[in-house]
Amino acid sequence: MPCKVALDGPSGTPAKGGNRRGRQIDGLGIASAFVHMIPATNQDVGTTPMPYQYDDTNIFARILRGEIPNRTVLETDHTLAFHDIRPHAPAHVLVIPKGRYVTFDHFAAEASATELVDFHRTAAQVCALLGVTPGAGGAGYRTIANSGPDSNQEVPHYHLHILGGRNLGPLLA
């Protein structure tokens, strides 16, 4: 069924480039309608590259090199998902890109489209494997990506926590 998509930018200002007003497009057209609005890299939005220094000795880098065992849930060319060693819920899986990314923003800014899609599709597949996907009758889950000191990020390799299997309470304890 056709749906109306507003292509205007925030605060009523027209989005940069492309169409200025909402228009009727079909469901499959939504992604392509927005593609022109998504910057591919930091350079595309005129910001300087982020000064992240990747530490190759971090524990997830060692897991990726096979130096430390892990309980793998799912693995693709670009992504690895494994059980957290100190689970905070009955289901607690970490999803990591195989590339050298430190935080969520680093990954979002510097990863290729292939890596980005693979990462998120793999994370969604993990949810399905855990049986927590609401759209498939599961009771739900929470994703967390700690990034930097205020979040108490422990391992400086980007990772997404997927937690489920019980009611997870308020957002922050």
Ligand code: AMP
């Ligand atoms: P964060 O605080 O977001 O950096 O989370 C790091 C997570 O990595 C914690 O939940 C740890 O329990 C988990 N972790 C650390 N070492 C390992 C390991 N060898 N295998 C699986 N999970 C780990």
